[in-house]
Amino acid sequence: MKIKECLAKMKNKEKKSEFNVQNTKWTFTAEVYDEICKTIGCRRPEYGGLLGSSDGVHIDHYYFDATSERSAGVYMMDIPACNKVIHEWNDNDIELVGVIHSHPNGVTRPSHGDLLMAKNIIESINVHGRFFTPIVQVSPKLNGEIKIYPYSFEQSVEMKTPLMEIETESAEERRIAALDKKAPNRFERIKRVFPNNLMAKKKVICIGCGGSRPFLETLARCGVGTFILFDGDIVEDTNIATQGTFISELGKLKVDVIKTRILDINPLAHVVCIPKYLDNAITDEDFFKMAMLKNGDFRDTLLCGCTDNFFAQDRCAQLSVKYGIPYLAAQIFEKGKGHEVLFYYPGLTASCPRCILESRYKKILTVKKSGTGSSEGAAVCVTDYLNSIKSYTALKIFCYDEPLTPYYHELDKFADRNYFMTKCSSEFNAPAFEPIKLVEANETDLTFPFVTIAIGQTPEKGCPLCGGTSNENAPDRIIPDTRTIINPYDKPEE
Numbered sequence: 001m002k003i004k005e006c007l008a009k010m011k012n013k014e015k016k017s018e019f020n021v022q023n024t025k026w027t028f029t030a031e032v033y034d035e036i037c038k039t040i041g042c043r044r045p046e047y048g049g050l051l052g053s054s055d056g057v058h059i060d061h062y063y064f065d066a067t068s069e070r071s072a073g074v075y076m077m078d079i080p081a082c083n084k085v086i087h088e089w090n091d092n093d094i095e096l097v098g099v100i101h102s103h104p105n106g107v108t109r110p111s112h113g114d115l116l117m118a119k120n121i122i123e124s125i126n127v128h129g130r131f132f133t134p135i136v137q138v139s140p141k142l143n144g145e146i147k148i149y150p151y152s153f154e155q156s157v158e159m160k161t162p163l164m165e166i167e168t169e170s171a172e173e174r175r176i177a178a179l180d181k182k183a184p185n186r187f188e189r190i191k192r193v194f195p196n197n198l199m200a201k202k203k204v205i206c207i208g209c210g211g212s213r214p215f216l217e218t219l220a221r222c223g224v225g226t227f228i229l230f231d232g233d234i235v236e237d238t239n240i241a242t243q244g245t246f247i248s249e250l251g252k253l254k255v256d257v258i259k260t261r262i263l264d265i266n267p268l269a270h271v272v273c274i275p276k277y278l279d280n281a282i283t284d285e286d287f288f289k290m291a292m293l294k295n296g297d298f299r300d301t302l303l304c305g306c307t308d309n310f311f312a313q314d315r316c317a318q319l320s321v322k323y324g325i326p327y328l329a330a331q332i333f334e335k336g337k338g339h340e341v342l343f344y345y346p347g348l349t350a351s352c353p354r355c356i357l358e359s360r361y362k363k364i365l366t367v368k369k370s371g372t373g374s375s376e377g378a379a380v381c382v383t384d385y386l387n388s389i390k391s392y393t394a395l396k397i398f399c400y401d402e403p404l405t406p407y408y409h410e411l412d413k414f415a416d417r418n419y420f421m422t423k424c425s426s427e428f429n430a431p432a433f434e435p436i437k438l439v440e441a442n443e444t445d446l447t448f449p450f451v452t453i454a455i456g457q458t459p460e461k462g463c464p465l466c467g468g469t470s471n472e473n474a475p476d477r478i479i480p481d482t483r484t485i486i487n488p489y490d491k492p493e494e
Helices: 005-012 028-040 079-091 110-124 171-182 195-201 211-221 237-243 253-264 284-290 310-323 353-367 378-396 410-414 431-440
Strands: 019-021 025-028 048-053 061-064 095-102 127-129 135-138 148-149 163-166 203-207 226-230 270-274 302-307 329-331 338-344 419-423 451-454
Touching: 025 028, 025 195, 025 302, 028 061, 028 284, 079 095, 095 110, 171 253, 203 211, 211 226, 211 253, 211 378, 226 253, 237 310, 237 378, 253 270, 284 310, 302 310, 302 419, 310 329, 310 338, 310 353, 329 378, 338 353, 378 410, 378 419, 419 431, 431 451
Parallel strands: 019 127, 025 163, 095 135, 203 226, 203 302, 226 270, 302 329
Antiparallel strands: 048 061, 048 095, 135 148, 329 338, 338 419, 419 451
16 A cells, blocks of 8 residues: 555544544454455455444444545545545444455464554544555456455554454345245245245356346246346346346346345345356356355256356356256347247256257358347346246256156256247248248237247257267366367368
8 A cells, every 4th residue: 555645635534533442352244344355355455445444343434435546555545425425434433444455375463564553544434543554455256256464553653463353244134034934824825836845956057147137036936045146247227128227226247136026035045145247257167166066966057158248148147058058048049030948957858058050150150240239129028938938947857856846847848959949030040930820810819929849850960969869967177177169160261
């Protein structure tokens, strides 16, 4: 940290704050600790923020200084922004008790510049007693894993190490427990469908969470116990009409607002938010760890490729085949005229995701198209219908080996028909719907625009992903790194 001249402006504020910070033992609330992990812990050093306490015991307020000036070895506070927060805290009886920031790997003690900064802050806003100045070390993977080295500052410019602990039960956990008691019979009417609370052991890993929000909420209402959500996007006003979002959620991470909805349905669900895109910065090993996977049987796990980016969908499909994880993917066609759902169940389905979409792969990889789709022009009812099909398919996948459910071995009927296409408009033309046109030609028997058919599939001979034998799990050695798309069409020029 480095002193910035404008820090002296703190002294000239008309409203002057006074704080009495005597505590030598601080407890981070779980909410604050998680926010530090999501902000400082996911960025390169040096980043920082303010620490506040409403009771003199717990650090229960945190402000991430996102607009600070920084370099590889220097953190310089955004003084106007921090001043505003400090005075807002003061108005609400929240004490500024410290400043936290990250250092380069291996530098675990405050620097001389840190000491001068702390001294300047204490003198500027009249902090009496010790001022907490912890140093954060972040993981080189920038995955939110951190280690905090606690230090405090006194007027003697002597650094001391105070006691520090993480609160085991947060206010959020107490709120969730209260909600659980408030609705103890929430799954009473689906006991016959999912007896013995069997859905609690199921896990869904969703890559891309915007348009899939209703799908995830439906799975929560069915009692699915674990959700791993990957999405680095925030809620924008353009999402309101197509993704079931609300004005009150604008600017928030999509994974966070979906987590809130899931826990409001089932407070006992375990929801892990990963505010990142599944890009090349995340290795296969990183994904395996983030998704809390363990080597073994994945019949209770479902990987969902719900992004509208073709190459991200391919990454999901490769991960599914590589690790033998049941898979579901979906896509809305142009202007919402139709949509598709495909699934893959290791050991059952005849065709893998690439077998099904190989003609699309060839077109995109040879023409070098962007491969990015969009739900623009699709009414929300189209998205809702798509999510209903996804939800029903997911339940059949989750319960394939559950004999006490009505979905037991239901997928057998679709082992070679694991691609569903839906017509949502009379303008939608696809060869598979030619028989439907004959019905529509009869004025007395018109079909409603939403028509879904399961289309037969055969393994693609020499499929680059499964070799044409998708009903056998592909060993790891076949797909060493899913970050590279398998492109047999990209041949060097002679």
